[in-house]
Amino acid sequence: MSEFQDAKAVVRAYQAAVDAASPNAVAAVLAVHSAADYLWRGMHPFDIRNGAQEVADAFWSPLKTALTSLTRREDIFMAGRNQMDDFQSIWVVSMGHLMGLHDAPWLGIPATRKMTFLRYAEFSKVDNGKIIETALFCDIPHLMVQAGVNPFPPQTAAHLIQPGPVTHTGRMDVAQDAAEGEKTLAVINAMINDLGTWQSGLPLVEELARTWNDDMIWWGPAGVGATYTIERYAEQHAGPFRASFTNRTGTGHLCRLAEGEFGGFFGWPNFTATATGGFMGLPATGKAGEFRVVDIYRRGGDKLSENWVFIDLLHWLKGQGLDVLGRLNALR
Template sequence: MTDFQTEKQIVRAFYHALDNADTQQIPDVIAGHCARDLLWRGFHPFGELRGADAVGATFWQPLRQSLTRLQRRMDVFMAGRNMLDESGGVWVCSMGHLMGLFDRPWLNIRPTGKLVFLRYCAFHKVAHGRIAETAMFFDIPHLMMQAGQNPFPPQTAAHLVQPGPMTHDGLMFDAHPADAGQRTLALINAMIADLGQWDSQLTLRQELAQSWADDMIWWGPAGIGATYTIDRYADQHSAVFRASFAERSKTRHICRMAEGSYGGFFGWPNFSATPTGGFMGMPATGRPGDFRVIDIYRRQEDKLAENWVFIDLLHFWKQQGVDILARTTGIDPPQGQP
């Protein structure tokens, strides 16, 4: 059995304290559970933040003031050793939604007074009994669409409030057999090797079939959408994406790990590419852009069955000279470090 119970409990205790704290207590709660020099990475417009005060004042307090009665609704919770860290660092990952009542503006997105979901995924590096690093990615365009401020042209796939795993077994609070996580990680690595470089001699569908179940579900971000089966994923995202970019860099990640039938990774950025036109209805720019991405996978036997994807599209398009957030809301929001 894998034994990441200590690290899991540290993160669960942090979530419990954070989610139940009064808004003004949030920086103190973060300081009590995280390293003094905590490095926090978040989607645009937040970027990199350092320390409890910055993370609390810049992200959590404004969010809690806007989305009142906030609830964390987790669909995946897992831990594992980062295969990219020679020291064997342990990371804990959770994925789901932050649900609340949208009562006040957030990032200048107009409130609705109604229930909204902020789709999120967070990776936490645990060291010396504290959270040392966090990568917390969240789908701001998805929230904007719930508020009636659609920032993008019509999507190639479907816009949905995304459910958790079909098998309802993603909350791994207990220990799991080590070999199951090893199988999952090996499959993710094979998929990256097969698909990551865009230079296979196979057709796209043949490439996909090496790693993916035929009835795969790709839960993509707002602006792209979700799609079902290899054929529709190829038509509604993968082929479109490949045809819209050139000069794709090699894949690079900060953390890649797995536990049980689940695994995932994130990068800062994962890769860079230059748009040649057409993607999300945008013209070619000739400017290379970075893609900050989290991917979470569910393995079914020897194939990948589900994939939840977080892409910082606001950051990517800002690099291309289009500030989607400012254009849609009419005001520039506060920003962290790029």
């Protein structure tokens, strides 16, 4: 467990330095805390970047220029060994909101000069005191909605600023009981087995009840929304989603871990599926599309209770022939 605490300390130092850095200084700060061959994955339009300078130029410097007085409001902080490489590597996960004043355009999203929240989930692979790999998912459409340029038709669930865990226990700066993390990972794996096949043979609500508590909360991304209780989740997301796609591939992740009552994963992509129509009010395209997804979970007792979800919808939509950011910039 001391290895987890050491890795967390590396990420805490990185966070403090990046959060305090000016737009012009963030590249130098990243270079101190990351490896020379640093690999960074971000949502569309950032995708894969290499090295501190490229990551700063593409993401952090423009973001810090647009969202002034940027601060981190963290809800979950955990570390664990990655199941996907037979528990060899250690990753640290941070999730919450980056809050700032939207004082300049970013990605063509117009400035509001008002407080704004950018949902984020960041996975950091730590080795030898450095961050060697990052996956940073942020809900760009959520920021667009706040700026008054919602790119999506009405969604099936609720659009909200998303709070952290109802238990307020997600920031795990201290070491956790290893047995609790193993229990969380086991129920996540059981849920993935059900979700990844869509062929359990059970009615959807009964399938979900195998691994979810009845009062579950599913905090979905902008464009899909949040929903509460198994029945409403089935009605407002899981059911419509399954009805909108065929030819779903198996689930693939680059990282999957748990600590205490929390766990999560990300994929690149998690799976592909062919759009047959209906998802987010969109017509069928007949095209297979990639779903890059982050899921963060809280376990309550023996089952899952909360789920924070990030989907790179801009990447998926571009693969379906709709360039949301390109259209936004063309209209301005």
